[in-house]
Amino acid sequence: MKKIAVLMALYAAFMTGCSGDDSMDYNEKVTVEPVTVTGSVSGVVYSAVDGLPLADVNVTVTVGGTRLSVATDENGFFTVSGVPAYGEASVSYLKDGFLPAYGQGSFPSSDGNVPHDGLSLTLRPVWMIATGSRFTVHVMDMQGNPVSGMTVMGEVKISYLSQYSDGSIVSFGEHTYSATTDGSGIAVFTDLPIFPQMKDDRYKYLYINFPQMDTDGDGIPDLKGQRDSVDLRTESYIDVYLPPYNAQEGNITVSRSSIFHLRHSMFSCGAPTLTVPGEEQFVEFGRSVDRVSVEIYDDSGAVVWPEEDIPVTLTAGNTRAVFTAPSDMESGKIYWLKLMVSAVGAASYVKSVPVFTPPADGQDFAIKAVYPDDPAASDPVYIVEFNYPVGAGCRDVTQIPGGSNGIVFINWDLDSSGNIGDGASEIGYDHSNITLRADTDTPSLPGSIGYVGYSTKWYFSNPLGSGGSIPLNTAIFIKFHSVSSSRYLMSTPWGDSPDVLMSPLQGTAPSN
Numbered sequence: 001m002k003k004i005a006v007l008m009a010l011y012a013a014f015m016t017g018c019s020g021d022d023s024m025d026y027n028e029k030v031t032v033e034p035v036t037v038t039g040s041v042s043g044v045v046y047s048a049v050d051g052l053p054l055a056d057v058n059v060t061v062t063v064g065g066t067r068l069s070v071a072t073d074e075n076g077f078f079t080v081s082g083v084p085a086y087g088e089a090s091v092s093y094l095k096d097g098f099l100p101a102y103g104q105g106s107f108p109s110s111d112g113n114v115p116h117d118g119l120s121l122t123l124r125p126v127w128m129i130a131t132g133s134r135f136t137v138h139v140m141d142m143q144g145n146p147v148s149g150m151t152v153m154g155e156v157k158i159s160y161l162s163q164y165s166d167g168s169i170v171s172f173g174e175h176t177y178s179a180t181t182d183g184s185g186i187a188v189f190t191d192l193p194i195f196p197q198m199k200d201d202r203y204k205y206l207y208i209n210f211p212q213m214d215t216d217g218d219g220i221p222d223l224k225g226q227r228d229s230v231d232l233r234t235e236s237y238i239d240v241y242l243p244p245y246n247a248q249e250g251n252i253t254v255s256r257s258s259i260f261h262l263r264h265s266m267f268s269c270g271a272p273t274l275t276v277p278g279e280e281q282f283v284e285f286g287r288s289v290d291r292v293s294v295e296i297y298d299d300s301g302a303v304v305w306p307e308e309d310i311p312v313t314l315t316a317g318n319t320r321a322v323f324t325a326p327s328d329m330e331s332g333k334i335y336w337l338k339l340m341v342s343a344v345g346a347a348s349y350v351k352s353v354p355v356f357t358p359p360a361d362g363q364d365f366a367i368k369a370v371y372p373d374d375p376a377a378s379d380p381v382y383i384v385e386f387n388y389p390v391g392a393g394c395r396d397v398t399q400i401p402g403g404s405n406g407i408v409f410i411n412w413d414l415d416s417s418g419n420i421g422d423g424a425s426e427i428g429y430d431h432s433n434i435t436l437r438a439d440t441d442t443p444s445l446p447g448s449i450g451y452v453g454y455s456t457k458w459y460f461s462n463p464l465g466s467g468g469s470i471p472l473n474t475a476i477f478i479k480f481h482s483v484s485s486s487r488y489l490m491s492t493p494w495g496d497s498p499d500v501l502m503s504p505l506q507g508t509a510p511s512n
Contacts, residue, residue, distance in 0.1 A: 007491075022079070024239065036084060036508060037084070037086065037216065038081070038082050038083055038119075039083055039085035040079050040083060040118030041079070041105070041120075041121045041269075042077070042079040042080070043077075043122060043124070044075070044076045044126075045076045045093055045101075045126050045127075046076055046126070046128070046130050047198070048128060048161055048197040048198040048200075049130045049198075053074070053077075054076050054128060057072040057076075057078070057095045057128070058070065058074060058093070058095065059071070059080065059091060059092070059093055060092045060094075061080045061089050061090070062091075063083055063084045063087055063088070063090075063455045068080050068083060071381070084341070085119040086107070087106070087364070088103055088105070088106050090102070091104060097115055097130060097132060097192065098128040098129060098131060099158075099160060099175075100159060100160060101129075101162075102164065104498075104499075105121050105442050105499055106324070106499050106500070107119045110428040117192070124162050124164070126160055126161070126162050127160065127163070129203070130193065130197060130199060131192060133193065133232065133236075134188055134190050134192065134236065135186075135188070135192055135206055135235070135236055135238075136186060136187070136188050136189075136236065137152060137181075137187050137208060138184075138186055138237070138239045138240065139185045139186075139187065141223060142241050142244065143261050145185075147213060147215070147242065148183045148184075149180065150187070150211065150213055151178055151211070152181065152208060152209065153178050153208070153209040154178070154207065154208050154209075155176045155206070155207045155209075156175050156177075156192070156206055156232075157171075157203060157207075158172070158174065158193075158199070158202045160172055161198060161199055164481070164482075164484050165481075165503065166404065168483075170486040171199050172486060173203045176364060178384040189206070193232065195232070195233050200233075205232065207227065207228075208227065208228045208229070208232050208238075209316055210242060211256070212224055212225040212284075213225070213242065214316075219315065219316045219317060220245075220316060220319065221316070221317075221319060224242055224286075225242070225256075251346050251354050252285060252289060252343055253285065253286035254285060255286050257281075257284065258282050259281060259337060259339075259353060259355060260273045261353035261449060261452060262283060263340065271393050271493065272355075272493050274354050274356050275329070275335075275356060275357055276358060276365050277325050277326060277328065277357060278324065278326075279324070280325075281323055281325055283320070283321045283339065284316075284319060284320045284429075286319075287319065287346070288318040289319070289340070289341050290342055291340075291342045292321040292339070293307040293309050293312060293339075293340045294307060294310045294323055294327065294339055294340075296335050296337050297336040298335060299333075299334055299336070299443060301336075301443030301444055305342050311323065311324075321341075329357050329433065330362035331357055331361075331363075332387065333357050333389075334355075334389050334454065334456070335355050335357070336352055336354055336355070337353055337354075338353050338446065338447070350446045350447040351449070352443070352448040353452075354442075356389065356494075359492070359494060364496075365387065365390070365492055365501075366386070366503075367388055367408070367476075368456075368510055369383075369510040370382060370504070370505050370506065371385075371506050371508055372469070373459070374505070375507050375508060378466075378469065379465060381459050381461055381462065382470070382476075383478070384436070384459065384503075385445050385456060386456050387456070388456065388496075389454040389456050390454060390456070390491065391453045391455055392487065393454065393491070393493075395449075395451060395452055397453060397488065398438045399438065399485065400437075402431075402433040403487070405434065405435070405483040405484055405488045406431050406433055406435070406482065407479050407480055407482050407483060408478060409427040409478075409479055410425055410426060410427060410463065410475070411426075411474055411476075412426065414463055415462065421427070435461070437459055437460065438455045438457075439457035470507065472504075472505055472507055473505060473506075474504065474505045475503075475504055476500075476502065476504070477501070478501045479499065480497050480498060480500070480501075
């Protein structure tokens with residue numbers, strides 16, 4: 001009976017509290033505090049000399065505006081905690097006596113792409129290149145007089161080693177050096193790679209650039225520049241004799257330029273420098289010239305800025321042309337620059353090359369859309385359109401082949417096994433047989449050097465063939481780092497290369 005009395009009393013109190021006001025406040029404000037989701041980034045670092053773990057490497061992880069650093073332990077391992085678990089994590093590895101190394105990766109997401117606490121990102125192993133050797137250059141004119149005050153540039157074609165998912169170890173990056181000649185014409189490059197090390201055949205050569213030189217300060221070059229290469233395994237010294245510069249003779253050639261493909265178009269590969277809108281650009285010639293004009297076109301071949309909109313100034317005895325890139329060039333695009341040069345006693349020079357503008361602030365590299373070229377076709381070709389140009393940076397790499405270098409994966413049961421992930425090219429499988437090809441069409445302009453390794457549009461054939469087409473809204477994945485050869489590693493012209501991008505298949509091209 002006491003229990004019943006207590007319950008009745010509680011019920012009466014509850015009803016009394018509710019009967020005073022039977023309305024509800026639907027305008028009540030609720031404050032939701034933002035939650036910073038964090039995770040950890042871990043990895044291991046080895047020495048390329050002996051393959052042993054490398055301790056005390058300073059590892060810095062950067063995500064957005066957050067930078068966190070730790071040192072590797074005696075086993076070469078590191079873990080950086082409290083890293084914001086969104087976007088892409090960029091990692092640098094620094095240690096005295098070694099070339100710098102770099103890495104990047106993205107945190108995984110839970111169902112619905114909603115990140116959760118406790119995320120971890122494990123980076124691929126890194127092998128750092130040990131340094132300690134020196135190389136001396138002695139720069140003279142043809143009479144043997146020392147050339148002092150010349151800044152000489154050197155370059156090795158590797159910076160570090162890393163590992164792909166198939167276990168293969170490949171080289172990445174490049175490293176540049178500079179040294180200035182003293183009063184005796186001597187310049188010394190220090191902290192060069194030592195031998196032997198893993199993959200040391202990739203950096204056995206030091207490429208040395210000697211610029212043209214104005215020795216008397218009148219603004220006109222007196223000595224020609226040149227490029228040499230030396231084998232670091234067998235050489236430690238070189239004498240260089242620079243010939244005199246005659247600005248009034250010879251055909252028109254470009255010796256230096258801020259526009260990458262004007263000075264490097266003879267090479268098949270290379271990461272281009274970026275043309276920043278509103279900044280000064282220059283072109284230097286191997287002789288004096290009389291007239292220089294510049295026009296800029298879009299990727300359809302339509303002129304956007306005619307020559308009258310881009311004033312050009314000639315300096316240094318008419319061997320250097322200076323102009324300003326239009327300030328209203330769009331971010332993250334490929335434009336085409338046509339350079340037209342004339343000089344007395346020489347054939348006119350015309351060359352059309354691509355220029356790449358930097359990405360827009362706050363706009364990450366992404367797939368714009370994936371869609372069939374002909375929605376009505378039973379066996380279509382699928383277009384992968386990116387918001388920024390992307391490619392391997394080599395003029396002769398127009399496709400990323402399937403097999404060990406396949407990067408296109410599809411969230412679909414392509415082999416009709418009843419499961420996704422148990423067959424080639426299905427997401428979750430270890431390789432893809434789909435070949436991704438670049439749209440290599442370029443504007444038909446005078447002196448065009450053609451495709452240069454980057455495109456916003458790539459395409460692949462229907463993996464189902466005559467068996468049907470991929471259903472709309474099927475997720476298409478591009479896994480850039482699944483290649484086994486660094487030759488096929490794709491990135492933007494400014495080096496952005498995420499682990500994976502995904503986009504659903506849609507029925508038509510984006511409206512732009």
